[in-house]
Amino acid sequence: MKEGGVKGEILERYAQALLSLAQDNNILDQVGNDVNSILGVLKESPDLQEFLDNPLIKPADKKAVMNRILGDSVHPYTRNFIQVLVDRRRIMFLEGICKEFQALLRKLNQTVLAEVTSARELTDDQKNSLREKVLAMTGARQVELETHIDPELIGGVVIRIGSQVIDASLRGQLRRLSLRLNTVA
Structure with missing residues (x-):
């Protein structure tokens, strides 16, 4: 901030x-x-x-x-x-x-903020799973999730932790596939 x-x-x-x-x-x-x-x-x-x-x-x-x-x-x-x-x-x-x-x-509390953007509202189980994955990645004590909805994602999630972005969305996967196909052609 x-x-x-x-x-x-x-x-x-x-x-x-x-x-x-x-x-x-x-x-x-x-x-x-x-x-x-x-x-x-x-x-x-x-x-x-x-x-x-x-x-x-x-x-x-x-x-x-x-x-x-x-x-x-x-x-x-x-x-x-x-x-x-x-x-x-x-x-x-x-x-x-x-x-x-x-x-x-x-x-102070060794908590990280993970901003999660998804195509639709996440269930509590999905949020808990994301927290566990972010904890494992960062080594923080706690994870605070801030969720946003972006229907253009089609599916999957985009996670932002500080300056790091993890794009596990369907749109991101299609974009990466398109880039690979363009370099092959």
Whole structure:
């Protein structure tokens, strides 16, 4: 999730601060869940991101909206952290900070993120099988699967782990076969 330049430094600095706060207070799991919830809310509502990005909206209004949306579902430290972001005019980086926090937490927990794209929804057995294969490949302690659906794949899966891509899709196999046939002809 690394971003370049000043933005990347901001994301990393604030994510690291939140991680340290959570570690120091033994609330790492709670804050991790809070961050996941916040990302879910931001993903579901592009209007909320626009609202937070708008410099013409007063900080007090941004705080009020975030408090209403999150309510008591997040830890008070997480709520305070968001208010600090508003006060320091960094709230527009909330999504990036949350993603950077997730990356830092994965590294701390020796967890890898495997992005899996398939033609249709995977069953629980298929997800567990993929987790086991990724664990064997990476040597990580845990695997976090992020699944996407792409009907153009026809069948199979494409797995992305960091910069490594494993294309086990039918489309990928057909493409490789086509390349081999073209080099023979």
